[in-house]
Amino acid sequence: MIPVAFDYVAPTSVEDALAALAQHGDDAKIIAGGQSLLPVLRMRLNAPEMIIDLGKIESLRGVRDDGDAIVVGAMTPHSVVGSDPLVAEHAALVAKAIEHLADAQVRHRGTFGGALAHADPAGDLGAPALALGAEFVIQGAGGTRTVAADDFFVDLFETAIGEDEILTAVRIPKRTGWGAHYEKFVRVAHQWPIVAVAATVRVDGGSIAEARIGLTNMGSTPVRARAVEDALAGQPATEDAVRAAAQQAAAGTDPPSDLNGAADYRRHLARVLTRRAVLAAAGAA
Amino acid sequence: MTATQERPSEEVEREIGRDRRRKEDQRLITGRTRWTDNLTLPGMLHLAMVRSPFAHAKIVSIDTSAAKAATNVVDVFTGPELGETLGVNINAWPITPEQVTPTHSPMPADRVAFAGEIVAVVVARTAAEARDAAELVDVEYDELPAALDLKSAAADEVLAHPDLGTNKSALWVFDSGEAGTGAPVEDAISKARADGIVIEREYRQQRLIPAFMEPRSVVVDPTGEQYVMYSATQIPHILRFALAATTGVPESKIRVIAPDVGGGFGGKLQTTPEEWIAWAVGRRLGKPVKYTETRSESLVSAHHGRDQWQKLTLAAEKDGTVTGLKVELLADLGAYVAIVGGGVPVLGAFMFNAIYKFPAYHFSVQTVLTNKTWTDAYRGAGRPEATYAIERLMDELAVEVGVDPLEIREKNWIKHEEFPFTTVAGLEYDSGNYEAATARAKEMIGYDELRAEQRRRRESGDPVQLGIGVSTFTEMCGLAPSRVLGQLDYGAGGWEHASVRMLATGKVEVVTGASAHGQGHETAFSQIVADRLGVAFEDVEILHGDTQVAPKGMDTYGSRSLVVGGEALVRAADKVIEKAKPIAAHLLEASADDLEFTGGRFSVRGTDQGMAIGEVALATFAAHNLPDGVEPSLDSDATYDPVAFNFPHGTHLCAMEVDTETGELRMRKYVCCDDIGNIINPLIVSGQVHGGLVQGIAQALWEEAVYDESGTLVSGSFVDYLLPTAADTISFDIDHTTSPSLTNTLGTKGVGEAGTIASTPAVVNAVVDAVRHFGVNDIQMPCTPERVWRAINGAGAGGSTEGAAMPHFGEAEASGTSEGGGAMGNQEQPGTSSTEGAGA
Numbered sequence A: 001m002i003p004v005a006f007d008y009v010a011p012t013s014v015e016d017a018l019a020a021l022a023q024h025g026d027d028a029k030i031i032a033g034g035q036s037l038l039p040v041l042r043m044r045l046n047a048p049e050m051i052i053d054l055g056k057i058e059s060l061r062g063v064r065d066d067g068d069a070i071v072v073g074a075m076t077p078h079s080v081v082g083s084d085p086l087v088a089e090h091a092a093l094v095a096k097a098i099e100h101l102a103d104a105q106v107r108h109r110g111t112f113g114g115a116l117a118h119a120d121p122a123g124d125l126g127a128p129a130l131a132l133g134a135e136f137v138i139q140g141a142g143g144t145r146t147v148a149a150d151d152f153f154v155d156l157f158e159t160a161i162g163e164d165e166i167l168t169a170v171r172i173p174k175r176t177g178w179g180a181h182y183e184k185f186v187r188v189a190h191q192w193p194i195v196a197v198a199a200t201v202r203v204d205g206g207s208i209a210e211a212r213i214g215l216t217n218m219g220s221t222p223v224r225a226r227a228v229e230d231a232l233a234g235q236p237a238t239e240d241a242v243r244a245a246a247q248q249a250a251a252g253t254d255p256p257s258d259l260n261g262a263a264d265y266r267r268h269l270a271r272v273l274t275r276r277a278v279l280a281a282a283g284a285a
Numbered sequence B: 001m002t003a004t005q006e007r008p009s010e011e012v013e014r015e016i017g018r019d020r021r022r023k024e025d026q027r028l029i030t031g032r033t034r035w036t037d038n039l040t041l042p043g044m045l046h047l048a049m050v051r052s053p054f055a056h057a058k059i060v061s062i063d064t065s066a067a068k069a070a071t072n073v074v075d076v077f078t079g080p081e082l083g084e085t086l087g088v089n090i091n092a093w094p095i096t097p098e099q100v101t102p103t104h105s106p107m108p109a110d111r112v113a114f115a116g117e118i119v120a121v122v123v124a125r126t127a128a129e130a131r132d133a134a135e136l137v138d139v140e141y142d143e144l145p146a147a148l149d150l151k152s153a154a155a156d157e158v159l160a161h162p163d164l165g166t167n168k169s170a171l172w173v174f175d176s177g178e179a180g181t182g183a184p185v186e187d188a189i190s191k192a193r194a195d196g197i198v199i200e201r202e203y204r205q206q207r208l209i210p211a212f213m214e215p216r217s218v219v220v221d222p223t224g225e226q227y228v229m230y231s232a233t234q235i236p237h238i239l240r241f242a243l244a245a246t247t248g249v250p251e252s253k254i255r256v257i258a259p260d261v262g263g264g265f266g267g268k269l270q271t272t273p274e275e276w277i278a279w280a281v282g283r284r285l286g287k288p289v290k291y292t293e294t295r296s297e298s299l300v301s302a303h304h305g306r307d308q309w310q311k312l313t314l315a316a317e318k319d320g321t322v323t324g325l326k327v328e329l330l331a332d333l334g335a336y337v338a339i340v341g342g343g344v345p346v347l348g349a350f351m352f353n354a355i356y357k358f359p360a361y362h363f364s365v366q367t368v369l370t371n372k373t374w375t376d377a378y379r380g381a382g383r384p385e386a387t388y389a390i391e392r393l394m395d396e397l398a399v400e401v402g403v404d405p406l407e408i409r410e411k412n413w414i415k416h417e418e419f420p421f422t423t424v425a426g427l428e429y430d431s432g433n434y435e436a437a438t439a440r441a442k443e444m445i446g447y448d449e450l451r452a453e454q455r456r457r458r459e460s461g462d463p464v465q466l467g468i469g470v471s472t473f474t475e476m477c478g479l480a481p482s483r484v485l486g487q488l489d490y491g492a493g494g495w496e497h498a499s500v501r502m503l504a505t506g507k508v509e510v511v512t513g514a515s516a517h518g519q520g521h522e523t524a525f526s527q528i529v530a531d532r533l534g535v536a537f538e539d540v541e542i543l544h545g546d547t548q549v550a551p552k553g554m555d556t557y558g559s560r561s562l563v564v565g566g567e568a569l570v571r572a573a574d575k576v577i578e579k580a581k582p583i584a585a586h587l588l589e590a591s592a593d594d595l596e597f598t599g600g601r602f603s604v605r606g607t608d609q610g611m612a613i614g615e616v617a618l619a620t621f622a623a624h625n626l627p628d629g630v631e632p633s634l635d636s637d638a639t640y641d642p643v644a645f646n647f648p649h650g651t652h653l654c655a656m657e658v659d660t661e662t663g664e665l666r667m668r669k670y671v672c673c674d675d676i677g678n679i680i681n682p683l684i685v686s687g688q689v690h691g692g693l694v695q696g697i698a699q700a701l702w703e704e705a706v707y708d709e710s711g712t713l714v715s716g717s718f719v720d721y722l723l724p725t726a727a728d729t730i731s732f733d734i735d736h737t738t739s740p741s742l743t744n745t746l747g748t749k750g751v752g753e754a755g756t757i758a759s760t761p762a763v764v765n766a767v768v769d770a771v772r773h774f775g776v777n778d779i780q781m782p783c784t785p786e787r788v789w790r791a792i793n794g795a796g797a798g799g800s801t802e803g804a805a806m807p808h809f810g811e812a813e814a815s816g817t818s819e820g821g822g823a824m825g826n827q828e829q830p831g832t833s834s835t836e837g838a839g840a
Ligand SMILES: Cc1cc2nc3c(=O)[nH]c(=O)nc-3n(C[C@H](O)[C@H](O)[C@H](O)COP(=O)(O)OP(=O)(O)OC[C@H]3O[C@@H](n4cnc5c(N)ncnc54)[C@H](O)[C@@H]3O)c2cc1C
Pocket: A029, A030, A031, A032, A033, A034, A035, A036, A037, A038, A054, A074, A100, A101, A102, A103, A106, A109, A110, A111, A112, A113, A114, A115, A116, A117, A118, A120, A122, A123, A124, A125, A161, A165, A166, A167, A168, A190, A191, A192, A193
């Protein structure tokens, strides 16, 4: 289908992009990989007058080492993030999630920042970002601010990014040597998850020293399964111990009901998938 | 014996049976071809449709002034403005004389009857400008209550068309007692209630969407002496006839072209409002116009398929010998009776008894109008529904009797030595061997080992359970003997036409009335003609899909192209040989009686004298030296009307793992052994079987068109209407047994629909078999993980999806707020099930 006509600019710096945003205000929309925005435009669910393309801003691309964290540029495509050695070493959970994100074409166009800024509650990157305690680097006319993952996701398709701001990068604290697993439950391969569980654990002498778990599509934003995390701390990495802890996976969640499953079924899935994800992350599956 | 079989093998390699790569694929796969949407004619204008968002509403007013004033908009028309020139969309098969058939205007003037119905059309210089202006058309609607749920609609609670006074369109009945083809079924059921087994079930055939790859597109060119319509259709000939019959344009003034068409699956076996509107607008403006639908429009307005409730009663003796079958269907027509419409369930009427020797049979279908998208043929059309019902029931019977599902089938099926066999539905099956196909399929899958593994998993309480599903299907295809169609009140015949033209250079042009849209006819038909005439495969050109080139035809559907169209081809080629013979005899100075034709050569028996058919063609072209009174042409036509339907069969086995914790399904193995008679091209057959299997499996596991309670299609994009990709399927093991058909020269049977017909029950039987020990005897399709999980946990067939049925691309994304999209989901409850009588 054909979108409503729009104007288009492709600035080469964040400053120019911000200036364009300031100039067009509500009528403007940023495009990154376009993999979520274009379907919305083509179905005429939205009709911005100005599209600001971040694709020519080189500084927004790539993954770099920043001491105790790695920094992923907002415009880095999923395929690059998923195969990056720094990511594999220090944020394995992200690589695991990207393995199952959409299909190869989408992974080559869609971007890390675009997916997180889009904040689809069924998106695969929110839960890993949350579980890893990522920080979101957001730039506006007034400068740059950093928002913690816990504060970034506000609601369905809504984040802490202001209308006149751009997400430039995501800082992910290094969790070197942590085990990681992303357990995604779908009916067909190219689907958004019905429920998914992102788990990363630090195993110490057969016990789970620390666990961080994010849930996808269990509410209007990604959520942490803190009750499970707490219950796991210090437990042996065994089937029984993990099963007991995972019983609390759905606590405090508010999953949707749709064609793929009612809320009670999603809660049940969250418990089963959390057990599986944690065991796999701990290397005990 | 045929000519090709007589040909000495050392001369030319036989084409029939070779796995030739498809000659059409080069252009189709590389896109170096013309799809309708690629056509650009001088001065062409573009159309955009304005569609109703409501399932049922009065049109109060339509204000087109803003749209008319928009940039490069040429005109905007509503139904009343186009008036009579619009014509109507017809139903070609009124299944009973009393059938209630709403008038189907392509663009109604006063009332819309489904969400997606067209109320206005915008004509602009570009497609984008037409689309923009369509949003400026201001339509005021007065919403009416909508008839949505099939069962409530059948009870006439809310009327889909208030003026008709009922939603019940037609009740079509077949009764073996009345037809004299068997005993009365009620007697069999009463007897079984007293001292046998009665199985009563109600199954749901969910609504499906054909989802062909190329969206529908139409170009109308009214600038020549003949008006031309290019359309992405399966049925150019029927389309031409219907245009002439309903729009007042003489048939001789109409040329219809189906260029390369990207799939249909029955979904392009239709004459559509979009075609009729484009036709009227093109004629009104005197300029070429084009309309190409979006995928969203396709999902909401191209016809849907299946959508039935099936109430079934099977009677048997205690040992499992079947004694009677009663089938009562409710079939959802949607808002209008489409071209085949209510005929789809009737095509299944003769197939519920399948391969089994039922002595008594009763079938009825009540077709029902609702305020949803119209329904019509979808791959298999009627026969998948029948096969599903009977193959699910045979599994239930096996459980009652306490024997293996294959054993109960063998007890009841027609034995190979009993062919030809006249069934309780009155059809004569010409050939088949169910024992052989089943034995081969069992061997392929390792049946006994799988049963042993299944037992082990059950005994150990493994969280992953294993099920083995069986489907021993047959179907009727090769539509259709014209006399039978006449008895069924179908609006046309079922013959097919072919011409063979011998060119002066020895090349051959073949014209067929079949209209391929992805099947590979050009390759398979070339193989047939190459063998028949003894010419090279490359020297045969197959022409089709343009009424100026192929003036006669009945098009492609119902697995008919090879078994009906192929026979026409054989007969036309044989006529060429007959015409060439006296000319060859004359040139060889021999008696025609002394000539034999093998390997493309006429030779004088007992001599080394002879000439190739190409040489005869050249001599005929020159016409310098022909026998007296012989016309200088070898070209020949044949129009073939089949004497009987055609009955492929096969045994399909599916091994399915079920994760009982989540309800997730993992197909372990799928094997099938199909008997489709002689095979022209094994590679094309494999393609048809693989594609068919995936489509049937998709009904079992993934696809469903879901409406919310206001009549909006919730599964209105491919995010929510789940089509499988290669990543979701496994490699299938396919093989064949061969019982040649006795009703066509080549001994072939249809294969286009077989995979789809057979696989759905095999898969659902496998799922139910895996979890039957939890007390499950049905899971409604599609068997989603949630439904499987609920069934295991004691919630019946898992029919209801609670809560909001929200499309992925909903309002929330548009506005950025947290409000959801649509309202309620699929509220259909699974049917009641009961099993009576004695059993193990
Ligand atoms: C067929 C298909 C299947 C998919 N399957 C999945 C899946 O399984 N899992 C999954 O997680 N995702 C899936 N996606 C979505 C995919 O991950 C998208 O790439 C992603 O959601 C959006 O990234 P993008 O770069 O394409 O952003 P765009 O579509 O360009 O933008 C998305 C939104 O974010 C805003 N935006 C983008 N970048 C910035 C920025 N730097 N600062 C501020 N705002 C910004 C845009 O204005 C827009 O509103 C699928 C997409 C498709 C087409």
